[in-house]
Amino acid sequence: MNDSPAKIAIDRLTKRYGSTLAVDSLTVDVPKGSIFGLLGTNGAGKTTTFKCLLGLARPTSGTVTIDGKPLTPENFERLSYVPERCALYEWMTGAQHLELQRRSFKYYDGRRADELMDLFGLDRRKKIGKYSKGQQTAMALVLAFSIRPDILVLDEPASGLDPVHQRHVLDLIIGEAAGGSTIIFSSHQIGQVERAADRVAIMHKGTLRLTGEVEQLKADVKVVEATFDSEAPQLNGLGTDPRIGYVMRAGKLLRVYVGGDAGEIAKAISAKGPRSLRVLDQNLEDIFLSTVGAAPLNEAEY
C-alpha cells in the first residue's frame, strides 16, 4: 500500500496572503485509491491547501502535482471539488445544474446523478436558492459524484447534513475509493475520518503537524486506562516520565497516554491497585487533540 506512487504530491507548498502565512512548507503524498483525511482547527490552512491543489490559488512557493505532472485541463475532466461554501447558482434549478454538468463533463453519468438526487431527496424543479443549506451541500455532492471522478476534493462535505445524509456521503466516498478513485477530504467529524480514511494529515496554523496511516498512528501511542474504587490516585514520580504524553483524570477513571511500550507504566499504575486496567490503542480524536495542543479534559474540570 505504501509503495504505490503518489496520486497527488504536495511538495513544500507555501501560500502567503499579505503578511499572513496560510500554508507553510506543506509536504504530503496522497497515494492512488486512498481516502485521505485532512484535519485541523479552523484557520489551519486546509481550504488554502485545497485551493492550491486545484489551481484556484497560486502557491507562493512549492508545487502540487497529479500523477507526477502539474495540473492540466485533462485532470479537470475527472476531478471533482466540493467547496466548503456552496458555489452553485442560486437562480438555477437542480435540473438545470445537472444539465450544465452534462454539457461540461465528458464522463457525466446521468443515471448515477438521478440515483444520487433520489438518495438525498432533492427536488429537481426547485431553485438552488430555495434549497436548505444541507440540500445545497447535497446538490454539490451529487454534481461531484456524477462525473465518475478520478480525484475528489471535498472540503467539509458533511457540513449542514443530517446524520442519515452524512452517512450517505461516507458511503459514497468509500464506494468511490473501492472503485479506484482518490479522495482527499477535510472534516471536523473526527469519528467519520477515523472510519473512512486510511491516511490522515493534521495541520495546525499552516504547518503539517502529523501525517501517516491511521492504524499506525493509533498504534504508536498506547492508552493505559485504569478505574479505581475511589478517586484516581496521583501518579507521584511517574508524572515526569518522558514517555507519558498526558494524563487524563475523571473521577475514578485514569487515562495515561504513553508513546512506545506501555508495559512499565501499566505496571506502575497496576501497583496502585486499580479495579481494572487495560492497555489500548488511542483513537484519532485523542491524536488530533494532543497534536494541536489541546488535552481532552483538564483535571480541574472534573
Place this chain on the structure above:
Amino acid sequence: MPAVFTVDAHSGVPIYLQLIEQVKRSIALGVLSPGEQLPTVKQLATDLTINPNTVARVYRELERDGVIETSPGRGSFVRSNGGVANASRAAADVAAAALDAAVREAKSIGIAVREARELFHRALERWYPDHEKTEDSRS
C-alpha cells in the same frame, strides 16, 4: 451472505484485527460455510463504513492464513478444502488470539509467569469442570 460483521473504531483494537477475528469466528461457528462467498471489498467497506484498503488487507491476511481463497473476477470464498478441519483450525485461531491477548495483558500489568499459570489453571478448572486437572489435556 448475510453474516453480520461489526466494527468498533473506538475499541482500541485495530479494525482489521477485529474483522479478521470475526470472519474466523463466523467460520468456526458455522455462520459461514466452506465455499460460501464473502462480500466484495466495496460491499463490506460500505456496509461497515470503513476504508476499502482495510477490508482488502483483511482479505489478504485471511488468504495468507489459508482461511479464504480469492479468484480474480469471481470474488472471495471460504476455503472448501479441509472443510471441518478448516473450521476447527479457525476455532483454534480465535481461541489462540483471545488467550494471546489475555496473556499479553497479564504481562503488561506485571503478572509473573507463575501467577499467570495459576490463573490459567483456575480458568480451566472453571470452564472444564468435568475434566481431571492433569497434564493429559494437551493431547
